[in-house]
Amino acid sequence: MLDDLILGMAGAGGDGVVSAGESLLSAASSEGYHALMTKSFGSQIRGGESSCRVRLSTKKVLNPGGALDVMVALNWEDFFKFGAELPLSVNTVLIYEEKAGPPPETLAARGVVPKELVPVGITELTKKSAGSDKAKTSVVLGLLSGWFGIPSEAITRGLKKKFGNKGEGLLEANEKALAVGIDYAKAHPLQAPHVIAKPAGTPGSKMLCDGNDMCAAGALFAGVKFFGGYPITPSTEVMQTLTREIWKYGGTVLQCEDEIAGLGATVGASFAGKKSMSATSGPGMDLKTEILGLATIAELPLVLLNVQRGGPSTGLPTKPEQGDLFQAAFSGHGDVLRPVLAPTDVEDTFRTTVECFNIAEQFQTPVILLSDQEIAQRKEAVDLIDTSKMEIIERRVPTEAELAAKPYARFALTESGVSPITHPGLKGGTYLAAGIEHNEKGDPTSSGAMHAKMNAKRFRKLEPLKKRADLFEVQGNPNAALGLIAWGSTAGVAREAVQLAKAEGHDVKLLVPYLLYPIAEQVYANFFESLKHGLIVELSHQGQLYRILRMFTEVPKGVRSFTRDGANPFQPIELVKTLVELKGLPS
Amino acid sequence: MNAPLFQAKDYKSELKPIWCPGCGDFGVLQGLYRALSAIGRPPHEVAFISGIGCSSRIPGYTTAYGFNTVHGRSLPIAQGVKLANPELLVVIAGGDGDGFSIGGGHVAHAVRRNIDLTYLVMDNQVYGLTKGQLSPTSPKGLETVTSPLGSLEDPINPLLYMLAYGAGFVAQATPADMPGMSALIEEAIRYPGFSFVNIQSPCVTFGEDEQQLKAHKGKMKTLASLGHDSTNQLAAMDLARAYGKELYTGVFYKNPNPPPTYESLVKLRQAEQSKKARARHQILEAYLQK
Ligand SMILES: Cc1ncc(C[n+]2csc(CCOP(=O)(O)OP(=O)(O)O)c2C)c(N)n1
Ligand code: SF4
Ligand SMILES: [Mg+2]
Numbered sequence: 001m002l003d004d005l006i007l008g009m010a011g012a013g014g015d016g017v018v019s020a021g022e023s024l025l026s027a028a029s030s031e032g033y034h035a036l037m038t039k040s041f042g043s044q045i046r047g048g049e050s051s052c053r054v055r056l057s058t059k060k061v062l063n064p065g066g067a068l069d070v071m072v073a074l075n076w077e078d079f080f081k082f083g084a085e086l087p088l089s090v091n092t093v094l095i096y097e098e099k100a101g102p103p104p105e106t107l108a109a110r111g112v113v114p115k116e117l118v119p120v121g122i123t124e125l126t127k128k129s130a131g132s133d134k135a136k137t138s139v140v141l142g143l144l145s146g147w148f149g150i151p152s153e154a155i156t157r158g159l160k161k162k163f164g165n166k167g168e169g170l171l172e173a174n175e176k177a178l179a180v181g182i183d184y185a186k187a188h189p190l191q192a193p194h195v196i197a198k199p200a201g202t203p204g205s206k207m208l209c210d211g212n213d214m215c216a217a218g219a220l221f222a223g224v225k226f227f228g229g230y231p232i233t234p235s236t237e238v239m240q241t242l243t244r245e246i247w248k249y250g251g252t253v254l255q256c257e258d259e260i261a262g263l264g265a266t267v268g269a270s271f272a273g274k275k276s277m278s279a280t281s282g283p284g285m286d287l288k289t290e291i292l293g294l295a296t297i298a299e300l301p302l303v304l305l306n307v308q309r310g311g312p313s314t315g316l317p318t319k320p321e322q323g324d325l326f327q328a329a330f331s332g333h334g335d336v337l338r339p340v341l342a343p344t345d346v347e348d349t350f351r352t353t354v355e356c357f358n359i360a361e362q363f364q365t366p367v368i369l370l371s372d373q374e375i376a377q378r379k380e381a382v383d384l385i386d387t388s389k390m391e392i393i394e395r396r397v398p399t400e401a402e403l404a405a406k407p408y409a410r411f412a413l414t415e416s417g418v419s420p421i422t423h424p425g426l427k428g429g430t431y432l433a434a435g436i437e438h439n440e441k442g443d444p445t446s447s448g449a450m451h452a453k454m455n456a457k458r459f460r461k462l463e464p465l466k467k468r469a470d471l472f473e474v475q476g477n478p479n480a481a482l483g484l485i486a487w488g489s490t491a492g493v494a495r496e497a498v499q500l501a502k503a504e505g506h507d508v509k510l511l512v513p514y515l516l517y518p519i520a521e522q523v524y525a526n527f528f529e530s531l532k533h534g535l536i537v538e539l540s541h542q543g544q545l546y547r548i549l550r551m552f553t554e555v556p557k558g559v560r561s562f563t564r565d566g567a568n569p570f571q572p573i574e575l576v577k578t579l580v581e582l583k584g585l586p587s
Numbered sequence: 588m589n590a591p592l593f594q595a596k597d598y599k600s601e602l603k604p605i606w607c608p609g610c611g612d613f614g615v616l617q618g619l620y621r622a623l624s625a626i627g628r629p630p631h632e633v634a635f636i637s638g639i640g641c642s643s644r645i646p647g648y649t650t651a652y653g654f655n656t657v658h659g660r661s662l663p664i665a666q667g668v669k670l671a672n673p674e675l676l677v678v679i680a681g682g683d684g685d686g687f688s689i690g691g692g693h694v695a696h697a698v699r700r701n702i703d704l705t706y707l708v709m710d711n712q713v714y715g716l717t718k719g720q721l722s723p724t725s726p727k728g729l730e731t732v733t734s735p736l737g738s739l740e741d742p743i744n745p746l747l748y749m750l751a752y753g754a755g756f757v758a759q760a761t762p763a764d765m766p767g768m769s770a771l772i773e774e775a776i777r778y779p780g781f782s783f784v785n786i787q788s789p790c791v792t793f794g795e796d797e798q799q800l801k802a803h804k805g806k807m808k809t810l811a812s813l814g815h816d817s818t819n820q821l822a823a824m825d826l827a828r829a830y831g832k833e834l835y836t837g838v839f840y841k842n843p844n845p846p847p848t849y850e851s852l853v854k855l856r857q858a859e860q861s862k863k864a865r866a867r868h869q870i871l872e873a874y875l876q877k
Contacts, residue, residue: 029876207874221870226671228663247860252670252853257696261663264656268667271654272634272675276667294657350871384875387868424634424652424668424675432647434655435639443602444647444655 001197003058005148006065008086009140011074013047020137021052022379023162024144027154028056029208029381032201036061036346038378040085041318049078051086056150058199062345063492064378066571068092069194070148071114072140074122075100084568088112093190095143097122116191120184129180130173138174142181149195152182207384211349211375215279215305216241218353222392224303225251225274228265230258230284233317234373235307238279259284263291263304270300271433273397273423275357279305282315285327292366293332296458298433299411299421301360301367301395303353308372308488310566320373321566322488325544328368329517337459339363340517341471342370344491346380351390352514355471358393363461364421370516372539374489374569396420403428409440413453417461466520474527476509482579483509483527483534483559487516487545490537490570497575508579516545519552533582534559537575541565558582592627595620600650605641611788611800612642614762615709619649619678621765622772626676633676636665638690640682641716642709642788651678659690662697662706669702673850677703678776683710683724687743691723698752698781702849705775708745709788712798719793726831731793746827746839749783750820755842756782757823759835763787763803767836774838780845787834803834810837818843 007024009017018039028035036055042048055065067089073079073096079086088094090112096103098119107113120143126136138159145152155178163171209217216238219227227246229239243253251274256262262278269276280288285306295302308324310316328340339359343349349371356367398408398420410431412419419440422429431442437454439445465471473491476483476498486494491512501508511527513520528534536546536559543561562578564570598620606612623633633651637643639658646653656664661679669677686694686708697704713731714720720733724745728737749757756778760768768786775782789799796802810817815826815837823840865873 026876204875204877206876207871208876209874213874217870217874221867226667228667247853247857248862248864250857250861252857254666254670256663257692260660261693261696264660264663265667265670267656268636268654268664268669269671270667271652271664272668272671274671276671290657291660298654381876385871387871422652423672425632425672427629427631430631430650430652432653432655434647434653435657436655444644 001195003197004055005057005070005194005196006053006055006068007070007072007144008051008053008068009072010049010051010079010082010086012078013050015074016137017074018050018052020140021054023141023155023158024054024150025379025381026208027158028150029206030157030203031151031154032199032203032205033057033381034059034061034199034206035381036064036378037380038064038374040082042081049081051078051082053086056196058197061380062496063572064569066573070095070144073097073100074136076104080106087571088114090115093118093194095120099123118190125180125184126177129176132173135174135177138177139181142178143185145178146182146185147190147194152178201383205384206381208379208381209346210237210377210379211343211346211371212237212307212377213241214346214349215353215369215371216245218350219277219303219357220245220249221350221387222354222357223275224277224357226266226269226276227251227253227278228256228269228276229262229278229280230256232281232284234309234376235279235281235305238305259287260291263288266302267291267295267300270295270302271298271423273425275301275361277303277305279307281307281309282311282324283313285324285331289331292338293334293336294435295366296332296336296338297435297437299364299458300433301364303356303360303367303369305369305371307376308370316567318373319567320489321540322372322490322538323540323544323566324370325516325548328370329548335455337462337518338366338368339462339465339515340368340370341514342488342516343375344488344512344514345375346378347382347385349375350385354390354392355514358391359465361395362393363418364395365462370488372489397426398422398429400427410442411438411440411454411457413440413457417457462518465515466518466522468515471513471515472520472523473512473514474510477507478509479530480507480509481530481532482506482583483511483531484537484575484579485511485527485534485545486537487513490539493570493572494537494575496572500572501576501579504576506576506580506583517548519548521553524549524553528554528556528559531556532558533579533585535562535575535579536560537562537570539564539566539568539570591624593624593629595624598623598630598649598651600648602647604648605644607792609791610641611711611762611790612645612709614765614768615707615786615788616645616648618762618765618769618772619645621769622776625769625773626776628676632674633678634668636661636668636677636679638681638685639716640685640714642680642682643685645680659685659688660693661685662690662693665704666697666700666702669704670850670853673854676776678705678707680707680709682715683708683712683745684714684722687745687748688723694748695752698749698754700849701755701780701846703780705782705784707772707784707786709786710745711788711790711794712742713790713793715790715793742831744827744830745785746830747824750824750827750840754783755780755845757839758783758837759785759787759839761787761800761803761807761834761836763800763807764836767809771838778841778845780842780848807834807836810835810839817841
């Protein structure tokens, strides 16, 4: 029995492969499996090719996985459009629509031809059972259930939910199609069985959500009261969720006229004393830059989510890339230090979002939450997060008594660099917030001496972040000579690579920074110390973390940048192979 | 009559304005002090938001909470302030360039949302702070450092803009008539919704002679003296067409039946939705897959 199964499906827009993937995912999660689903579309608004990958496991799923165990192609043309996103191996069971004919030459040209090719007359079976070809994916679900052991009762429950109130006949048609698929699979056993084991978890204990869900939920948990934004793929769902939920908790969402206004309103709400956030992606980030600078100099807390997509400009709006780290860390004029945090999967997007609010409020600074399209939009079945021990930090507001005791200085040059912050409505705390440089009181100044002190204060206050061990995940033997560094969605691939390497007898350690900026020099120095060889793995052309590390730390010679441009996902196994090859080289 | 709770001087800060001697903005500041004292909200309950420009320096000269933001973005920022705390009195100020050039895209949206904000534009038909360039309200043909051979474009008409977007309160004032101006600012603040006052505030350094206070005194006509009915939106638009030619002061339009403000609708929605709130530690249970 398998404890891990990776399935892929591809078809034309109307085939409903994504919706089938969702049914599979929800069936698996209600049974207690860990599961993860990514989807990929062509750039058409509706129709056009679509595909999905679903990974089911009895253990925590770390990433979408590498080569597929099972691939269902409803036609060849659409399948081939997804190249690297649907990789096959010789062991993949390749199920395809019989009508489409045997695999074209292109398959061999791509390097691997699976041993087990399974033509099925999916359309035929659907027509026969359901009376039309509308229920094609239910036949597919039946096949998958029959061959791979995914519990059919859970799939049936899913169908009931989906079609139960969608009019006469639809549910029955799909149920019939499902049964036909199951029977077909039973009657035509595969050469090598691939049945997945039963999950250990109790049914009904898993959350089904994506990264954008967890960001919105994290924001609500942290106590967000204001969201200002403008729709942009792949971040929009955060605004959509909040604008349904936030009212319940006394907050409001303003859909603004553009991204500048979105972050403008956010900074205004923060000035007025409320926890505030905005969310955007690539082009929207560009527009928000000036307001970010304002929040930095006026020392106003806010969280800005950037769900990275491929760039520059419109780039690849529906695909992940890790190409915005430079922007997150460095965009804007002047000497700016602004925290950047990256979640690494759906589940920790919740914690990382709460952390961003905490850091923003504690240090009175804008914080960039740097997610990416994969994490943001992949759906996962994960254990319910225990929030009982999670801390929520509020900003340091002086009391009216404190304010009455001595004249208030909003930007007092304290040792920590953090000064008490008031907000309109608070008696005795009036001050001028401004984009212009100011003295301790907040009055405008053009004094070079004061500017130097204020810059130092704004940098000083963020120093403690670098010492927060909990913002870094360090795994493995501290003396290992091989190591991986990865961040964001790439971290999940690296985590699995470390496990694979271990199983093959290689000692590999791993560093995953959640805090990407400011660079915690010491954390990296410690990690680098034992390394002879290492890879800094990033889904971008330049390898932006690698380059920033070269700015701030001594990166050993044997540690290299390992990159691939966005929309070309890594596979865990290739990281292991590359590391093992490096091992043979002099450091 | 009782003495006001707060006098004009209670709104005056210790900062010395950086403006050129004689700048119209001094008058606007005086008028604002008076209006605020007439209204009587304590300074700490007032949030005064501005953009960038000579005029945008004004919040610093008051004892209110001020936010001197970036060029052109005072409107969205002020909306965030007001929505975050609707109890505040929120006033916005800035220049003609700030409001109608770089920030022009925000105006329509500020108006249509009808948040209870008061927007004072100190219109001097020139870029003061950056030393005399052409502004979106400069008259056609004006020679400035960026139009040395005379400008080729027509000015925009702020009054007509605001009326056309549907603003519920639109007025024009000049510091040449101090009592008139402070009364208009006060009335604008009291209007329950988005209100706009275009204040002809002369730039003594880069402005034309006919834009100075002395010229205003000779030229200005109150709308009341023309018998204008300020509840008549069409008549208001007709009169507003004279912007740049005539100097009409007073209320062009005041909606006699102000619609509910955005923030009052927010409040209703929050009240209605609050019943559905989950306890903080149960928020994630919404995602459980049964
Ligand atoms: C993004 C940006 N662009 C340009 C400037 C330069 N700038 C500052 S104020 C200003 C124009 C000011 O004119 P106005 O808004 O009419 O105000 P005034 O000084 O006349 O009161 C300009 C162009 C800036 N500060 N920021
Ligand atoms: S430049 Fe003009 S607008 Fe600016 S302070 Fe001087 S007179 Fe006033
Ligand atoms: Mg001007």
